[in-house]
C-alpha cells in the first residue's frame with residue numbers, strides 16, 4: 001500500500017480533503033470525519049484511548065456541520081498537521097492511517 005502523498009487538495013465547498021497517493025489512488029476525507037478522527041490526546045480523550053482505532057465510516061456519514069480547514073502541513077514525512085478554523089491544531093494525521101481510512105468503495109470492500 002502506497003502511503004506517500006503526492007498532492008493535497010482542500011475543497012471548502014465540498015468539505016473534503018483529498019489526498020493523492022504515489023500509486024495514483026486518491027482518497028477524499030470529509031472535514032467532519034477528519035475532525036472526529038482527530039488523533040490528538042484532547043480529542044481522543046486521554047492517552048489510554050490513543051490506540052482506539054477510528055472507524056472509517058465517519059468519512060461516509062452525512063456532515064452535520066460545516067468546518068473550516070486553515071492549513072494542512074506536512075509534519076516530517078510521516079504525518080499531516082491540520083489547523084482548523086477554530087485554532088485546533090494538535091492533531092497529527094499519519095499518512096499510513098489516512099491511507100488505511102480511505103473511504104472509497106474499492107478500499108472499503110478490500
Ligand SMILES: [Zn+2]
Pocket residue numbers: 038039040041042043044088090091
Ligand atoms: Zn484534536
Ligand SMILES: [Zn+2]
Pocket residue numbers: 025026027102103104105106107108
Ligand atoms: Zn480508496
